[in-house]
Amino acid sequence: MKIMHVDASAKRERSNSRALSRYFLERLREERVNLEVDYLDVAVDTPPHVTEAFAIATYTPAHERTAAMKATLAASDALCERLLAADALVFAMPMYNWSMPSAFKAYIDSVTRTGLTYVHSEDGRTAGQLVRQKVLFITSRGADLRAGSPYESMDALTPALTAAFGFLGVARPTFVDAQPLQFANPAARAEALERARAELAEVAVNWAKQVQATPHVLAVDRDNQVMTLCQE
Ligand SMILES: Cc1cc2nc3c(=O)[nH]c(=O)nc-3n(C[C@H](O)[C@H](O)[C@H](O)COP(=O)(O)O)c2cc1C
Numbered sequence: 225m226k227i228m229h230v231d232a233s234a235k236r237e238r239s240n241s242r243a244l245s246r247y248f249l250e251r252l253r254e255e256r257v258n259l260e261v262d263y264l265d266v267a268v269d270t271p272p273h274v275t276e277a278f279a280i281a282t283y284t285p286a287h288e289r290t291a292a293m294k295a296t297l298a299a300s301d302a303l304c305e306r307l308l309a310a311d312a313l314v315f316a317m318p319m320y321n322w323s324m325p326s327a328f329k330a331y332i333d334s335v336t337r338t339g340l341t342y343v344h345s346e347d348g349r350t351a352g353q354l355v356r357q358k359v360l361f362i363t364s365r366g367a368d369l370r371a372g373s374p375y376e377s378m379d380a381l382t383p384a385l386t387a388a389f390g391f392l393g394v395a396r397p398t399f400v401d402a403q404p405l406q407f408a409n410p411a412a413r414a415e416a417l418e419r420a421r422a423e424l425a426e427v428a429v430n431w432a433k434q435v436q437a438t439p440h441v442l443a444v445d446r447d448n449q450v451m452t453l454c455q456e
Pocket residue numbers: 233234235238239240241242317318319320321322323364365366367368405406
């Protein structure tokens with residue numbers, strides 16, 4: 225299974241979201257899922273902010289684009305290709321000021337591309353192209369924003385991610401939210417991490433089951449023997 229794994233925390237070794245995304249990939253391997261990982265750290269390789277040149281080029285029909293426009297879009301084209309090539313997407317990020325890190329927003333601005341990750345149909349609708357990918361969002365939060373908490377209404381992260389990727393065709397993303405990881409006592413933080421790890425282990429088991437249920441890709445070799453090429 226080809227996984228696009230994206231981290232977005234400004235923190236490195238001490239990052240909880242990075243640790244949790246690594247943990248999830250380890251669980252998948254433990255479930256014997258054969259992984260091909262395409263890794264992107266948007267805190268390091270941050271896609272550029274939208275510029276005027278990008279805004280014009282992206283809405284210019286592909287066959288009308290100048291060489292300069294194509295060059296402007298090249299990095300975004302490449303990010304879209306990586307996304308479309310993946311079978312599964314794992315996005316890990318902290319909550320910053322109730323929403324996503326700006327580096328991840330820049331990533332969304334780069335991969336939301338007409339003609340690539342979504343297309344216009346003749347009836348004027350749009351159709352997102354990320355329909356076959358399994359998608360997991362791992363978020364880490366300092367406060368507790370679960371239902372019933374005083375911060376519940378402040379969660380602008382979950383709806384923003386759901387909307388941005390829903391537009392790209394992701395109908396049922398999975399969320400594992402580790403909270404509270406900062407504005408709480410040590411026991412509550414430890415419990416939050418433990419809860420997140422348990423949920424991730426469960427998602428890994430489910431993904432593994434789905435992958436293992438996918439028929440093997442068969443091919444016939446030169447001696448007419450059927451052979452298994454690979455599994456998703
Ligand atoms: C700049 C900044 C803004 C933050 N804003 C919020 C916030 O709005 N709500 C919240 O619950 N936690 C907030 N936090 C706390 C982080 O979400 C939390 O510590 C999280 O675990 C960090 O994830 P990481 O360890 O992967 O970096 C903020 C942290 C930073 C550094």
